[in-house]
């Protein structure tokens with residue numbers, strides 16, 4: 315599928331069906347994150363994939379019982395390894411870097427027919443403890459993955475601002 319069609323097709327999946335994601339597919343998704351660009355190529359990320367039911371149960375509590383986490387087959391905790399580097403424009407690099415890596419993983423998931431949803435509604439301290447994330451590092455976000463029962467045969471309506479509202483030529 316053409317990239318723009320993949321982008322148009324993708325939606326955040328809020329619940330998943332009971333179907334396992336193949337290890338090869340999961341690795342392809344992780345590969346997409348690994349190969350993402352980052353400021354100064356510092357690659358300040360650690361991806362922790364979670365599928366163990368016991369770990370998922372505790373994770374679910376830390377996510378306040380979110381259906382997305384409850385039904386996800388796999389969850390990738392997107393963690394930082396370095397939050398101290400600022401880009402030449404003065405803005406923190408890790409926010410940009412981990413967002414790009416997450417977007418790459420989401421698009422690979424879409425290509426593989428796997429649904430995804432970024433989850434940022436959680437108690438970070440509980441997750442840090444659960445996943446033994448070192449003290450100076452952060453759990454940036456969770457990426458819930460699974461198969462969905464959503465019928466994508468009809469065109470998906472994207473609630474987005476129009477291009478003319480978000481794009482100007484030559485000046486603001």
Ligand SMILES: Cc1cc2nc3c(=O)[nH]c(=O)nc-3n(C[C@H](O)[C@H](O)[C@H](O)COP(=O)(O)O)c2cc1C
Nearest residue numbers: 324325326327328380382431432433434435436472
């Ligand atoms: C930075 C970020 C944080 C998000 N956090 C959550 C979240 O905590 N829980 C959730 O269900 N969805 C979360 N989402 C998904 C957004 O709600 C969703 O992307 C947005 O409503 C647009 O819908 P779409 O992804 O289906 O196009 C998050 C998305 C982004 C980009």
